Amino acid sequence: MDHDNRESWLNRVxxxxxxxxxxxxxxxxxRVRVAIGFTSRGAKGRAIGECWDNRCSGDGHFEIFIRPDLAYAADAMPAQIAAILAHELxxxxxxxxxxxxxxFKRVAIGLGLTGKMTATTPGDAFLAAVAPILAAAGPLPHARLDTGGETTRPKKGAPQGL
Known part of the structure; x- marks a missing residue:
């Protein structure tokens, strides 16, 4: 299945x-909203994902954000994004x-997430469980955003947005 945007893919997963x-x-x-976008510390922050409490949302949703500048290997990106999504969920x-x-640890380990609980990684059990979910979701309509490349630095004197 093809998705028009990243959020519909995330919701499907x-x-x-x-x-x-x-x-x-x-x-x-x-009530959970998911998006690929910068976390509260922006592009310079270290968090790769973030879940905001539903009491912070005006309409009572948990708000989850996953950084857009992850994964250098395109084929690894869907599983990496799914693992971050699982952690935040x-x-x-x-x-x-x-x-x-x-x-948190009980559920994370039960899902097959491994490592330090503040920075979980997908274990074999998680990858096996999520494989059919990712296959059903289809391709992730996203590519890694290069936040440190030459194209992100405006030339001196160039106009700067609105």
Whole structure:
């Protein structure tokens, strides 16, 4: 399936992962928004993903952002984005207040995410579970954004947007 935009792809992948969360007794909230865009610290920040508490949103949604400048290998990007999405969805499922503690760890490990809980990576179990979800979602309509390249630095004296 082809998607018109990144957000519809992310929503399809999140919906596909919902049964994995339910199997871990950590259902996803019904109000979650996902986007590929810079996190709160912008392009210079280090976070690759971020989940904002639903109490911060004017209409009660958890708001998830995934950086647009990830993955140098195009074929690795969908799985990498899915793993970051899963990490941030764990925050939404267990509550932001849980941080990266026991509740977060239980669900993250149950999904097959590995490593330090503040910087999880996709393990073999996660990759196997998400493969059919990614196949059903189709290609990710996104390419890595080069934020450090020559094209991102305006020439001296060039006009600067609106």
């Amino acid at each position: 999140a919906s596909g992962m919902a049964p994995l969360f339910e199997a871990l007794d950590a259902p996803l909230p019904s 764990v925050h939404a499922a267990v509550g932001i207040a849980a941080g990266h503690g026991k509740a």
